[in-house]
Amino acid sequence: MSNPVRVRFAPSPTGFLHVGGARTALFNWLFARRHGGTFILRVEDTDAARNTAEAVQVIYSGLRWLGLDWDEGPLVGGNCGPYFQSERNAIYERYVEQLHAGGHLYDDGGALRFRSPRKKVTVHDAVCGSIEFDMSDPATHPDMTIRRPDGSWIFHFVNVVDDIEMKVSHVIRGEDHLSNAPKHVELYGALGVLPPVFAHIPLILKKDGKGKMSKRDEGSSVASYIAGGYVPEAVRNYLCLLGWSPKDNREKLSIEEVIPLFDLDRINRKNAAFDLEKCAWLNGEYLRELPEDRFVALGREALTRSGVSLSQFSESYVGAALATCRGKVRLLNELSAYGGFYFSDDFPLNAEAVAKHFTAENAPRFQAVRESLTALASFDVPSIETALKALAAQLGVKIVVLLHPLRLATTGSLAGPSMYHLLEVLGREKSLDRMDRAMPRFPTA
RNA sequence: GGCCCCAUCGACUAGCGGUUAGGUCAUAGCCCUCUCAAGGCUACAGCACGGGUUCGAUUCCCGUUGGGGUCGCCA
Numbered sequence: 001m002s003n004p005v006r007v008r009f010a011p012s013p014t015g016f017l018h019v020g021g022a023r024t025a026l027f028n029w030l031f032a033r034r035h036g037g038t039f040i041l042r043v044e045d046t047d048a049a050r051n052t053a054e055a056v057q058v059i060y061s062g063l064r065w066l067g068l069d070w071d072e073g074p075l076v077g078g079n080c081g082p083y084f085q086s087e088r089n090a091i092y093e094r095y096v097e098q099l100h101a102g103g104h105l106y107d108d109g110g111a112l113r114f115r116s117p118r119k120k121v122t123v124h125d126a127v128c129g130s131i132e133f134d135m136s137d138p139a140t141h142p143d144m145t146i147r148r149p150d151g152s153w154i155f156h157f158v159n160v161v162d163d164i165e166m167k168v169s170h171v172i173r174g175e176d177h178l179s180n181a182p183k184h185v186e187l188y189g190a191l192g193v194l195p196p197v198f199a200h201i202p203l204i205l206k207k208d209g210k211g212k213m214s215k216r217d218e219g220s221s222v223a224s225y226i227a228g229g230y231v232p233e234a235v236r237n238y239l240c241l242l243g244w245s246p247k248d249n250r251e252k253l254s255i256e257e258v259i260p261l262f263d264l265d266r267i268n269r270k271n272a273a274f275d276l277e278k279c280a281w282l283n284g285e286y287l288r289e290l291p292e293d294r295f296v297a298l299g300r301e302a303l304t305r306s307g308v309s310l311s312q313f314s315e316s317y318v319g320a321a322l323a324t325c326r327g328k329v330r331l332l333n334e335l336s337a338y339g340g341f342y343f344s345d346d347f348p349l350n351a352e353a354v355a356k357h358f359t360a361e362n363a364p365r366f367q368a369v370r371e372s373l374t375a376l377a378s379f380d381v382p383s384i385e386t387a388l389k390a391l392a393a394q395l396g397v398k399i400v401v402l403l404h405p406l407r408l409a410t411t412g413s414l415a416g417p418s419m420y421h422l423l424e425v426l427g428r429e430k431s432l433d434r435m436d437r438a439m440p441r442f443p444t445a
Numbered sequence: 446g447g448c449c450c451c452a453u454c455g456a457c458u459a460g461c462g463g464u465u466a467g468g469u470c471a472u473a474g475c476c477c478u479c480u481c482a483a484g485g486c487u488a489c490a491g492c493a494c495g496g497g498u499u500c501g502a503u504u505c506c507c508g509u510u511g512g513g514g515u516c517g518c519c520a
Contacts (some may be wrong), residue, residue: 012520044520111518128450140447140516148518155520179449179515200450203514207456211513238457241469245458249468268451268458271513275456278470288483328482338481388479403479415481 005037006169009063009070010159012044013055017062017222019274020174020204020213023239027201028172029068030240030255030262040166041073045086046153062222066236067255072166080166085158088165092153095161095191096146104190110149114157114187116141121182126170126199126264133182144183156180160187163196172199172264175271176212199264202243202271209273219276229302229333231290234283242272252285284330296322302332308343317342320425324417338416342425345434347412354441357404357414363442365395366405370435379428385420409438 009025011017032039041063043056056074063070072078082088096112099105105112118136125131135141146157163171178200188195204213213220225235237253245268246253246261287295299322303310310318321342322335329338341347358366372387373379392399403419410431416422423431 010520014520047519109518113518131449133449137447142516145518150518152518154518159520174514175450176514177520180520182449202451205513209456209512241457243457247459249459251457251469270451270458272458273456275470278457281470284483330482385479399479407480411480413480417481419479 003169004167005032005035006040006167007032007037007172008040008042008163008166008168009068010042010044010162010173011059012047013052013059015052015055015058016215017058018213018215019220019222019239022062022066022068022222023204023242024172024174024201025063025068026066026236026239027244027262027267029070030259031170031172031264032071033259034262037169038071039068040078040080040168041070041083042162042166043074043084044155044159045084046155046158058223061226065222065226065232066239067232085153085162088158088162091165092158092161095157099146099190102190105146108145111145112147113143114146114190116143116183116186117189121185123178123181123185123198124195125178125181126197127267127269128175128178128200131178131181133179135182135186141183156183156187160184160191164188164191164193168196170197170199170264172201175200175203197264199267202268204242205271205273207274207276209271213274217274219274219279227305229305229331229335230279230283231286231298231332234286235279237286238279238282242274243268243270252282280330287329287332288327290326292323292326295326298332299325299335302335303340303343306333306336306340308336308340310343313343317425324421324425328417341411341413341416342422345430349408349412349438349441350414353404353408353414357408358438358442360443362401362405365397365402366409366435366439366442368395369402369406370432373423373428373435374432376428379424379431381420381424384423388420405438406435410434 007028009021009028011021011025029039031037041059043059045056060075070076072080073083096105099114104115106115107113116135116138118138121133121135123131123133133141144156145154147153162168181198181200185195205211206213206217215221219225222235225232233255236255240253240255240258241251244262244266246258247266250257290298296319300310300318313321321339325335325339329335368391369388372391373384376383376387388402389399392402395402404414407414407416407419410426411422426434
């Protein structure tokens with residue numbers, strides 16, 4: 001590539017960052033990083049009505065969360081600013097003047113329209129190949145509007161102007177823009193500029209493949225991952241796998257591994273259905289390998305989001321509690337259900353499990369477990385484990401027979417962290433209290 | 446409907462003329478195990494159809510069907 005690689009992500013501030021948009025941003029970012037190029041963020045806020053500061057923040061926070069840092073754009077500056085279309089009026093005026101002088105524009109009820117040359121246009125696309133569009137019929141390809149009667153600009157025009165002004169070398173965007181490409185090529189022609197390399201990437205479809213993913217669909221918003229207990233690396237990894245693959249059967253790849261492998265000719269042409277299950281699976285993989293301090297930090301956030309109050313617990317208690325939950329959940333948001341018992345004495349006991357395990361036969365065993373725990377010199381994992389195993393042997397039962405009722409009494413559930421570890425974290429006092437509280441649930445006869 | 450793109454297990458994909466069509470998610474079973482996960486093993490499951498080209502098509506060409514996109518003074 002002779003020209004420096006300059007790519008851009010050009011979202012409209014709608015207050016919503018779509019996964020499809022995030023994936024487009026990701027591919028642009030990867031391409032820039034792969035070629036030592038520049039990744040530009042440009043905010044296409046020509047539609048003043050729905051343009052708010054909060055909506056722009058949604059874009060920033062979504063990209064930042066995914067680790068997609070931009071080299072030029074809002075907040076970081078650059079030589080081709082401003083990076084908000086709403087602030088680039090003077091530039092657009094200049095280009096309109098140029099088009100006007102070339103006789104390419106005409107007035108239509110106050111709106112400005114671009115007169116199509118009515119020829120065949122070939123779009124050269126790095127992923128789709130060369131595609132010819134016959135633009136000769138105005139019925140199927142009406143002249144595009146460039147400016148509304150109120151003076152505001154239309155997407156096609158400002159998009160092309162900005163790409164020219166910002167020296168964008170490759171336009172990587174969703175395939176839904178493919179049919180816009182010939183219009184844009186006409187504009188480049190009228191402006192006397194060579195078009196950039198286009199790369200229309202496949203769309204992300206709903207889970208059933210019926211249509212583009214839209215606002216209503218689960219997982220369509222980046223914000224939903226931030227709030228939903230996902231790790232950004234996992235979501236980013238999953239997004240890489242939609243329309244691209246390393247071709248060597250790897251699924252879990254760090255972004256550093258993806259960068260050198262990423263290129264436009266490896267991008268698929270087929271739209272991909274979105275599978276939140278697989279994304280969650282990957283999230284579990286990442287969660288499992290997270291350093292403990294980061295897992296604890298993210299776990300705290302997730303618990304707090306779920307409404308679990310952590311303020312009354314020491315940092316070491318919360319850390320130890322969360323450590324026993326490591327590798328056990330796929331989503332951080334599952335933590336409150338999985339380990340919530342650590343932070344509240346007020347949990348219900350699973351009724352079905354109570355019926356099965358709080359039996360008359362188990363009552364004396366439960367009592368024996370309590371005595372064994374009471375008698376322990378020190379209440380730590382090895383001591384607890386040794387004592388309970390010894391007791392099981394002594395009573396001639398398998399250890400589960402002892403552990404099920406114990407787990408039920410101390411956590412309310414039959415599923416949870418390692419029994420010995422959770423008892424140690426809970427501490428003797430709390431453990432015995434919970435056992436005492438459960439005692440009356442056993443049948444007396 | 447016009448135009449454009451696409452077509453391998455339910456999903457994401459590998460394959461770029463000769464393969465027992467591979468991997469991953471999901472599903473089922475087994476093993477491991479203090480539960481739940483994780484992990485290991487196994488199973489299930491795919492080249493849309495019809496013509497060509499070729500000694501030979503999942504792979505190349507054409508058509509059909511199917512799916513998606515797009516036809517704004519939205520972006």
